Amino acid sequence: MHMYLIASIISTLLFQLVASIAIDSSNTTYSFTQPVDHLGNNKRQWSQRYMINSTFYRSGGPIFMITPGETQLSNYYTDNVHLASLAQSTGGMVVAVEHRFYGQSNPMPDLSGASLAYLTIDNVLEDFASIIRALKTDPSSVFPVAVPKNSQVVFGGGSYAGNIAAWMRAKYPDLVEGAWASSAVVYGRLKNYQYDQSFGHHLNKLGCGKCFAQAVKDLDGILLSNDKQRIIDAQQKFGIPQLNTADSAALVAALVSSAANDPITLAGDPMNYAVCSYFADQTDSHLSSCLDRYASATNAAIERMGLLPNMLLIMGNSSLGLDYTALDQVSRTWYYQMCAWFGGWQVPPPKSTGLTAYRSQLLNLDYWQQNCQKKFGTKIRIPVDVDKYNNEWFDVLRGASNIYYTTGELEIWRDSTVATTTGNLLKSDRGSRIVVIRGANHGQDIQLESELDLDSVKDARRIGNRLVSRWLGSKSKPRNSSISSRDCN
Ligand SMILES: *[C@@H]1O[C@H](CO)[C@@H](O)[C@H](O)[C@H]1NC(C)=O
Ligand SMILES: *[C@@H]1O[C@H](CO)[C@@H](O)[C@H](O)[C@H]1NC(C)=O
Numbered sequence: 001m002h003m004y005l006i007a008s009i010i011s012t013l014l015f016q017l018v019a020s021i022a023i024d025s026s027n028t029t030y031s032f033t034q035p036v037d038h039l040g041n042n043k044r045q046w047s048q049r050y051m052i053n054s055t056f057y058r059s060g061g062p063i064f065m066i067t068p069g070e071t072q073l074s075n076y077y078t079d080n081v082h083l084a085s086l087a088q089s090t091g092g093m094v095v096a097v098e099h100r101f102y103g104q105s106n107p108m109p110d111l112s113g114a115s116l117a118y119l120t121i122d123n124v125l126e127d128f129a130s131i132i133r134a135l136k137t138d139p140s141s142v143f144p145v146a147v148p149k150n151s152q153v154v155f156g157g158g159s160y161a162g163n164i165a166a167w168m169r170a171k172y173p174d175l176v177e178g179a180w181a182s183s184a185v186v187y188g189r190l191k192n193y194q195y196d197q198s199f200g201h202h203l204n205k206l207g208c209g210k211c212f213a214q215a216v217k218d219l220d221g222i223l224l225s226n227d228k229q230r231i232i233d234a235q236q237k238f239g240i241p242q243l244n245t246a247d248s249a250a251l252v253a254a255l256v257s258s259a260a261n262d263p264i265t266l267a268g269d270p271m272n273y274a275v276c277s278y279f280a281d282q283t284d285s286h287l288s289s290c291l292d293r294y295a296s297a298t299n300a301a302i303e304r305m306g307l308l309p310n311m312l313l314i315m316g317n318s319s320l321g322l323d324y325t326a327l328d329q330v331s332r333t334w335y336y337q338m339c340a341w342f343g344g345w346q347v348p349p350p351k352s353t354g355l356t357a358y359r360s361q362l363l364n365l366d367y368w369q370q371n372c373q374k375k376f377g378t379k380i381r382i383p384v385d386v387d388k389y390n391n392e393w394f395d396v397l398r399g400a401s402n403i404y405y406t407t408g409e410l411e412i413w414r415d416s417t418v419a420t421t422t423g424n425l426l427k428s429d430r431g432s433r434i435v436v437i438r439g440a441n442h443g444q445d446i447q448l449e450s451e452l453d454l455d456s457v458k459d460a461r462r463i464g465n466r467l468v469s470r471w472l473g474s475k476s477k478p479r480n481s482s483i484s485s486r487d488c489n
């Protein structure tokens, strides 16, 4: 089933990591009928799934809409996200809508290239817009509880789902009052070596960047040696199967960075215990090379995730199941979006930059793109036209009002968000705002409050709460002060 887990792990944005923490409630799914193609001729119909949490709803309250984005729908998205708190303090309702071609929301019978041609950003956004139009004009067609017409809608989301939130506000300002775009990865880069650099920055901050980079170099020395026995020995040491060299490098990179999106809390930084603790200076440091430490961290990740050898083989083998087009393979759909929309290939920095690499030289553009046409056909252009994507889908955000962008200071996706390490890519004005959350990781502010939240994350939520209540205006002020007080303690 998890044919493309490797692409999944490597490209994992936010919620695939946490989506399994579902709360025992609001587990009913509803469905909304959509055409396959909103803008073309294919008007065949399919059912888009959604879930609601109306526990806090009071008549006339706002609707907080979210999508899981690149993963399946679950009640995590109605109950376990910050929108649930916003609903609580405003008498609102949370509606989580599954994204087309993920989970059980499928316009077509398979995930072939021909079917996925209907996976365009325009179609995706029009799906959500259609539901919003229906809930405003004919609420009983959408909700199992009484809702008056013309409800106000705020869209929220984290990571790629944050893109959707921002785009929905930018493209449909008449339907959506505002958007909470947490760690939205809106800026496309063909060669996303900035991801590698942000990862390295985080390691350096924790004190293990140097040894880690040395280990990557040393492993490359072996993988590029053409010495079969040395390569097999290294694979054994790292606890991975006998894949080809590039797949081996990709698997190790995925395993060792598997905690890179996890929340940084008062309990600590997961990258510390998942990676840097293995590189820490120890009294026996002369006995243990950086390469050995890298192998220990990789083996520990395999153990932590309970990955058996056959699972590692499936995860790591990039040529396995190329033409396997069955539905509900979240990583195949996500891979299509990278091939056809925005690239974002996670490569080491080009030699010419002189920057230190924290991933293998084998993970170049050719490695990542090699399967795009094999999986989805020759209509997929190689390389993907990222400028065209940015001209349309980044530029649409310029000057858009009422969007709250947040970025974690330490997140690997930082340079794909609007608040890059070299400065903000957009101006914040017209009710929009950009906040870098000090010491935080990916999408932490859109997750439900926890006792272990960093103060900076609480502050970011407070700023967002104020913006939301401004967007909603006098029609839906918080009924009491819980919005401003709940995050203070
Ligand atoms: C929610 O629904 C899913 C799919 O039907 C099911 O697998 C899961 O066990 C349910 N969870 C709860 C808490 O009822
Ligand atoms: C809605 O979300 C809240 C907050 O997580 C939760 O306490 C409540 O049980 C949910 N309501 C339903 C009906 O599941």
Ligand SMILES: *[C@@H]1O[C@H](CO)[C@@H](O)[C@H](O)[C@H]1NC(C)=O
Residues within 6 Å of the ligand: 056, 088, 089, 479, 480, 481, 482
């Ligand atoms: C404020 O609203 C919340 C959610 O509706 C409620 O749980 C809380 O009791 C209210 N507090 C006061 C002081 O009314």
Ligand SMILES: *[C@@H]1O[C@H](CO)[C@@H](O)[C@H](O)[C@H]1NC(C)=O
Residues within 6 Å of the ligand: 242, 243, 244, 313, 317, 318, 319, 320, 321
């Ligand atoms: C990877 O998958 C391909 C295609 O199924 C297969 O031919 C190859 O032997 C596999 N490689 C390994 C190392 O198992």
